[in-house]
Amino acid sequence: MDFLFVFFLGSIFGSFLNVCIYRLPENLSLVKPGSFCPSCKNPVRAWQNVPIFSYVFLKGKCGNCGSRISAQYPIVELISGLITVLTYYYFGLTPVFFVYTVFIYFLIVIAFIDYKTELIYNKVLITLLVFGLIFNVFYPFMAWEAGLYGLLAGGGILFLFSLLGKILFKKEALGMGDVKLAAVAGFFLGMQNVLIAIYFGFIIALVTMVVLRIFKKAELKGKIPLGPFLAAGLIVFLFWGKLIINVYFSYVLG
Ligand SMILES: [Zn+2]
Known part of the structure; x- marks a missing residue:
């Protein structure tokens, strides 16, 4: 093609x-x-x-x-x-092409809606998870156990961050929508991968914030939706995760 x-x-x-x-x-x-x-x-x-x-x-x-x-x-x-x-x-x-293309299409919708409304809709997340579950029955791309661990790890780590944010900043720094997005993404990526992807997302958010700050374009007072950055982290991981990790380790540890 x-x-x-x-x-x-x-x-x-x-x-x-x-x-x-x-x-x-x-x-x-x-x-x-x-x-x-x-x-x-x-x-x-x-x-x-x-x-x-x-x-x-x-x-x-x-x-x-x-x-x-x-x-x-x-x-x-x-x-x-x-x-x-x-x-x-x-x-x-391949089936993997199909499942990850659809996964990323969902991420695009979630990111743009979150950017515009600061909301991540349950109906979108549930549809995505159901799609992943059904697809996995016919074309297994993820061992069920690994998917479950990914779901718990992704959702768990962001839930911890949201608790931590509440204690440190005394306000909602991280919405439940982000927690649920990370959980669903965890099913698609597995435990280790989703944690690295979330890390990528935070790095992208940080770099963006610094750049916006330099160009004085951001009003950093308002809440910045995390969804688009999580989505970006997940997408970057899917395409270049292994490459970035290899380069990182060969420079830091090599
Ligand atoms: Zn018109």
Whole structure:
């Protein structure tokens, strides 16, 4: 399969992820009606719905009413296209490719909804876990015991952090949504891997905070959702975890 084709396919799924990101918090159906402009409510025609290209072609405006369309749409389509190319590149056309591509699609939806609403929805997490459980019956990618330990370790460590945060900062530093996300991710990755992925997530969060601080763009007073960083840590781990660990150990211990 050609990588360009895989990219295009991924970006079409990204289009659907955009629908999920927009509609899940509003409790709207994901299938009916078809895509519509949030501003004028006119249906989006097929030629206006080509991932990335339509946004560029229409200069980021609705084809009917001309109101601005959020840059989130092409960004999610682009990320989804790239991610699908990466999972295809690293896992080939295997059941593991399928399970981790879907896993990351869920992470994209969770990250963007968390960024916008500061909430991680149970219905999304439960759907993801159920998908993993059912998939594991037919195409085992994770020993049941290892999955359970991963779930307990991922959820457990963030639960500890949230307790610690409450004691140290006397406020909710870490939401239960993050705890549940780490638990579900633990089932997909296993104990050791999920802990490293969470560590990656914290590093990415820290680096981002420092960079934002330097450029004085962040209002660090408000609560910063951890979900997008956890998702980023998990994705980085899936693709480059082993590589990073090898490089790290060969430099530190080698
Ligand atoms: Zn419109």
